[in-house]
Amino acid sequence: MSRFLLLAAAEAQKLPRWGIFVDTDGAVSGFFTAVILTVLTWYYVTSARSGRPMPEIRKLAGLDAIDEAVGRATEMGRPVFLANRTAGVGSVHSFALWGYMGYVARLCAQYDTPFVNIAGSYLAAAVNEGVIKQSYLEAGRPDAFKPDTVRYIPDDQWAWTSAVAGMLKRERPAATMWIGYFYAESMTLAEVGAQIGAIQIAATTNTAQLPFFIAACDYTLIGEEEYAAGAYLSKDPMLTGTIVAEDVGKLIVLGLVVLGAIAQLISPENNFVSKMLQF
Amino acid sequence: MTAELQTWIGVIATLAIFSFLIKENPFYRFFEYTVIGMSAAHAVVMTWDNYTKPFWVNGVMKGEYYLLIPGAIAVLYYFRYAPPKYQWLYRYPLALIMGYNIGYSLAYDPRPFMTQIRGTFESLKDLNSFIYLVIFIGVVVYFIFTFGNKSAAVGKTRTFARYAMMMYFGVSFGNTVQGRFSLLLGRLLFLLQDWLGLVKLG
The missing domain is CATH 3.40.50.720 (NAD(P)-binding Rossmann-like Domain)
Incomplete structure (x- = not known):
């Protein structure tokens, strides 16, 4: 059985790679998203800890x-x-x-x-x-x-x-x-x-x-x-900073979606937002 | 009526749990404690089979001594019950697990979101896809907590998003309640068919 599985794995098509990234949809853009969110979170958490004014979280x-x-x-x-x-x-x-x-x-x-x-x-x-x-x-x-x-x-x-x-x-x-x-x-x-x-x-x-x-x-x-x-x-500055960073992330997503929708209506084949997110 | 012991145990347990609908009582409590005890026992057996046995029998006892390092870190958790002077040691395994989970999320979570974001605008062809896009934008605005809280436009968008979400919740509620009724029917069928033999289905 294990011999059969090894043979099957050897026959399976190997995914192409791009440097250290496996070339699947969103691998590189996902990585950069994680980097951008990490930088945003670090920035806002540091700002909150140093006492700089932060946007208020709305009352729920x-x-x-x-x-x-x-x-x-x-x-x-x-x-x-x-x-x-x-x-x-x-x-x-x-x-x-x-x-x-x-x-x-x-x-x-x-x-x-x-x-x-x-x-x-x-x-x-x-x-x-x-x-x-x-x-x-x-x-x-x-x-x-x-x-x-x-x-x-x-x-x-x-x-x-x-x-x-x-x-x-x-x-x-x-x-x-x-x-x-x-x-x-x-x-x-x-x-x-x-x-x-x-x-x-x-x-x-x-x-x-x-x-x-x-x-x-x-x-x-x-x-x-x-x-x-x-x-x-x-009232933990770390959590507050995280929420503000997340909100900035959501604004970026909104921008991408609006841009993507406009590009899709103009020319679906050349939708640069779609290609960027697929990368 | 069946004479099968297994069915009788199932019937007694079912009636005990149903009796909670009238009030909390010793009959329910007995089965509540039984099911908690059984689940704890099941967890112990599963932990032995899936973690402890592979670790000791198939690992350490076969010469893979490096496994003793994570083993020693895991044992630190028990310092939670040590004298207060040494209790801080239990935080190390917890910190490692937190770090592992956060790292895993950062590495693997963003990629599916890329596909989801593309999905919002790549199929803009019919009315449904435009409705989807508008609701998506509204709901994202609803879940922004720190910016635009004083803007009237943002307020109206959030109200629209709330109505859209409530419509979804209504649909979801109806679907799930139907699913729960089907579970109840299964239990009633067990009582009426398997135990009492009053109905014959299938």
């Missing part, structure tokens, strides 16, 4: 609701739940999540409201613990951190979901926050949260699951609003 509706949700939980004497299932430590969702987590944990520590994080990744759980401990310390309440503040449930989709649904019904949090990349469990979780009357805030980039969060949650941050809100809440 779900963000005001966080203070309201924690306030309500404090009045009712019930906990605030913040859950993330799939995102590991290298995921962009986790970087955004830590922005939310730090903010919410600090608020909860100030008001002496129980805060619970349910993580589906053991690596993320370790970082989550560090973020929450740091927030409690900043709020002057390091003693408020309890061993069950961060709960790790193995990341098997429905085992995790049944565990979280059970916790929701048993502990009846006054506020739930679903931050990160969720799959089909979104509907079950948001529905159980709605049944217990919790204020619910969701943020995800999974477009297939957004409709369920929109239907069952009080506030939903859609798509990239998740990252922007994380940066807005954390």
